[in-house]
Amino acid sequence: MERVNPESVPQKSLYTGARMPVIGLGTFGSDRYPGEEIAEAVAGAIAAGYRMIDCAAVYGNEHLIGPKIAEAMAEHGIKREELFIISKLWNDMHGDGDVLIAVAQTLKDLRLDYLDLYLIHWPFPNYHPPGAPPDYRDPRSVPYIHENYMRTWRQMERLVDMGLVRHIGTSNMTISKLKLLLRDARIKPAANEMELHPHFQQPELFRFCHDHNIVPIGYCPLGSPNRPERDRTPEDTSALEDPVIVEIAERHNVHPALICIKWAVQRGQVPIPFSTKPKNYISNLKAVTEDPLTEEEMAAIEGIDKNCRLIKGQVFLWEGAESWEDLWK
Ligand SMILES: NC(=O)c1ccc[n+]([C@@H]2O[C@H](COP(=O)([O-])OP(=O)(O)OC[C@H]3O[C@@H](n4cnc5c(N)ncnc54)[C@H](OP(=O)(O)O)[C@@H]3O)[C@@H](O)[C@H]2O)c1
Numbered sequence: 001m002e003r004v005n006p007e008s009v010p011q012k013s014l015y016t017g018a019r020m021p022v023i024g025l026g027t028f029g030s031d032r033y034p035g036e037e038i039a040e041a042v043a044g045a046i047a048a049g050y051r052m053i054d055c056a057a058v059y060g061n062e063h064l065i066g067p068k069i070a071e072a073m074a075e076h077g078i079k080r081e082e083l084f085i086i087s088k089l090w091n092d093m094h095g096d097g098d099v100l101i102a103v104a105q106t107l108k109d110l111r112l113d114y115l116d117l118y119l120i121h122w123p124f125p126n127y128h129p130p131g132a133p134p135d136y137r138d139p140r141s142v143p144y145i146h147e148n149y150m151r152t153w154r155q156m157e158r159l160v161d162m163g164l165v166r167h168i169g170t171s172n173m174t175i176s177k178l179k180l181l182l183r184d185a186r187i188k189p190a191a192n193e194m195e196l197h198p199h200f201q202q203p204e205l206f207r208f209c210h211d212h213n214i215v216p217i218g219y220c221p222l223g224s225p226n227r228p229e230r231d232r233t234p235e236d237t238s239a240l241e242d243p244v245i246v247e248i249a250e251r252h253n254v255h256p257a258l259i260c261i262k263w264a265v266q267r268g269q270v271p272i273p274f275s276t277k278p279k280n281y282i283s284n285l286k287a288v289t290e291d292p293l294t295e296e297e298m299a300a301i302e303g304i305d306k307n308c309r310l311i312k313g314q315v316f317l318w319e320g321a322e323s324w325e326d327l328w329k
Contacts, residue, residue: 002282004049006082008289012270014167014190015213020084020116022265023288024052025281026219026274028059030227031131033276035061039068041276046072046083048282054193054217054272055110056088056121057102058130062109070111085110086117086217088171088193089156094125094148099155103164118156118165119193122172123149124316124327134314141318144327146180157187167191169215172313174328175208182212191215196269197223198239198260201305210268220310221264221271222257227310237308244304248297258287263301266292 011019025045029038042053042065053069055062069085072078087110093102103118125148126141142148156168167190170178181189192209196202196218209216220227223239239245240256249256257273257280264271265288275281293301312324321327 001044001048001278002286003047004282004285004289006049006051009049009051009285010265010288012215012268014215015188016167016190018116018166020215020270021050021052022270023050023261023285024054024084024086024217024270024272025050026054026272027061027065028056028274029061029276032226035059035064037276039064041278041281043068043072044278045281045285046078047076048278049285050281051078051082052084052086052270052272054086054219055106056090057093057106057109058088058090058121060130062087062106066109066111080112084116085112086119086193087115088119088121089152090130091122091124091126091128094120094152096151096155099152099159100164103159107164114163115165117167117169117191118159119169119171119191120149120152120156122313122316123170123177125152126316126318128315132315134312136315137317137319139319141316143318143321144177146177146184149177149181150184153181153185157185160187169193172311175205176329178208178212178214188212189214191217191270193217193219193272195220195309195311196264196271197221197310198242198245198263198301198304199223199237199306199308200310201302203305206267206269216269218264218269218271221273222260224274224310236310237306239304242304244300248293248300252291254287255283258283259293259297259301261287262291262293263298266298 128138169191171193
């Protein structure tokens with residue numbers, strides 16, 4: 001198997017001074033990829049030189065991934081401190097006392113003593129089942145309320161105090177929500193995981209994160225080409241088929257996916273592309289070590305932003321919310 005020297009992969013600094021690789025492997029397979037296949041990809045990716053893995057309790061595969069991380073570490077002589085492991089608190093574990101229970105389960109499943117980064121997956125303490133269809137409405141859904149979020153955040157801060165997680169962060173947050181969190185947090189968020197790809201560049205939120213030393217981790221960096229159709233609407237577009245991306249890819253003689261990854265890293269975000277195919281996840285990793293894009297190419301990609309959000313969060317709509325756009329205020 002081809003291998004990329006992990007030391008050749010650039011790193012990004014968190015505000016604590018800790019460092020993380022500029023690319024990680026995503027592990028959300030929706031219902032298309034069996035957990036075993038994803039866990040195998042994690043093992044293969046670590047063997048190939050990946051050092052960052054993006055996990056989440058709701059992906060339902062941490063118990064399969066944990067043994068594979070342990071195996072890969074043992075087989076390749078990798079120390080725990082060489083890895084950067086992310087996981088996320090699911091929406092049904094925001095209650096008082098729940099956060100410690102949730103992280104304990106994740107640590108047990110991943111067979112780790114600590115996480116490098118633990119994120120609140122969504123700013124909604126809602127209870128919909130994983131994989132719920134977009135029109136699903138849970139009567140227990142509640143809107144975002146800053147005071148409630150802070151109650152969850154205080155529990156997250158305790159996990160840092162306890163040494164169970166090194167950093168805490170957010171996911172799917174907006175500027176207005178992050179402003180309040182930054183005002184009231186004792187331990188600041190180190191990262192915000194957010195949808196970021198050439199057709200959804202979120203320039204204001206991206207700049208806000210940059211200005212506040214919050215690492216923008218970009219999910220769906222390739223525009224999630226294989227996500228089940230239910231998540232898509234006809235107006236959704238694919239960055240991989242965008243003529244600008246295709247043209248740059250032809251010039252570099254690479255797959256358009258690699259152009260999306262190079263663009264992401266050069267822009268200053270941390271992409272976490274998902275793949276279970278060694279050929280793909282290895283070329284994704286190699287892309288960050290090879291030929292950068294030119295300034296002109298970067299500018300051309302900046303020009304194709306379509307403000308096209310793929311992960312709209314329809315499943316979080318509660319009675320009274322007029323549309324999914326309400327979720328993103
Ligand atoms: N925080 C959140 O709320 C949130 C939300 C969504 C996602 N995420 C995270 O972000 C990760 C990435 O997002 P995503 O999985 O939705 O989308 P993505 O990474 O944009 O796209 C993944 C798809 O692209 C294909 N692919 C990967 N590399 C390729 C290459 N070099 N050439 C051609 N095709 C390639 C993969 O198929 P093959 O397997 O066939 O290669 C896979 O189906 C997730 O896995 C998850 O960890 C987080």
